[in-house]
Amino acid sequence: MTDGQVCDCKVGRVADEFDIAGVHESLADRWVRDRDDYSLRELARYFDERVLTAAMRAAGEDPLGHEVASTYEALTDDAVSSGERVQVENRLSRAGLDVGALRDAFVSHQSVHTHLRECLDVEKETGPDGDPTDRAKDTLFALQSRTEAVTESTVDSLANSTLALDDFDVLVSVSVTCGECGRSYQVGDLLDRGGCTCKQS
Template identity: 45%
Template sequence: MADRTASADTETPCGCKIGRVTEGYGLVDLDDDLVAYWTGDGDEQRSTRELATYVNQRILEEALTNADIPPKEGEIENTYRLLTDDDVSSGTRVQTRNELQRDGVPVEQVESDFVSHQTVYNHLTGCLEASVETPSDEERLERSEEKLGALQNRTAAVTTDTVDRLERKDILDIGEFTVNVSVTVTCEDCFREYTVRDLLENRSCDCQKENVGGE
């Protein structure tokens, strides 16, 4: 159960960076959204890193709208990825920034207004006085499994995209293909190997259970 000790619905924005961004871009109800997502239950709960992305995408969306560029579905997420993702080449990032600049988007100002996850955390706990209870072991395991699953999916997507590009440029010759990503964990005591999902479900290597049973 989450506990919020102060309302985010204040008439005057706070003086921190998120407060200034909220006022500057007219991000109505941003504080309420941040608290709701941070203190939500289950799938509704988001980490401060995810919330930083949420804030930054809201900033980018407002900047595009103010430049009379109605964003298409998925455009905000993709443009933000091109501007910030480490997997994006410098050439692609420069091209994206130039295109936005040409369309009237003040890219440098927008990027300087992007916030970090630490800024989000400070805003939530300091300005909004929000708090969440420490998650249970089961909740930690569930979130860990979701996070690792997302990373595997991302690896598969990046690999698929890379192979596609190489194939289109006739650098690689391949027919229809699928990419499967499997991560295993090996216990160095007994050399048993587990998928991440199995290990998280078991919560222990079998050899550890055997050791306990033999004591």
């Protein structure tokens, strides 16, 4: 990476692998300076699109912003038809990209939160009278990050001894299911949405 590897969390490793200069500063700046405009989910998408852009350019393509956005949506959005998704996957494969590895490089908003707080030492300033949703997300993501760290340490200590495993990533995910309509959400997505869609229509 042009500005040196910042850390060894997933965001740091992926940024280093794809040689994405300045992305750490950009994430921190958007989180602190533009905190009213960028949610963690949007920051994760911003990072993922930087990864996708770097991968496409390395394959000899010169994608425009809207092309990157539409390609990312085709790879990640469940609302995209299977036909459209396959078409995009085939196009990327023909360009020499490993679509599976590319998807594995994408990060969650939880990973971005961990990177901001623990690696970049950036805290979103909400204060005692700040947005209660932001405070709730900080609490939940801190717990998830702690669980992730303990799990990673435990698995790493067993890898190649009693556990046949080399390289690995740990992702702790908490889902909330609406008791009325049955829809399930990642807890961060639910907080960002402001509730279940069945209550917002």
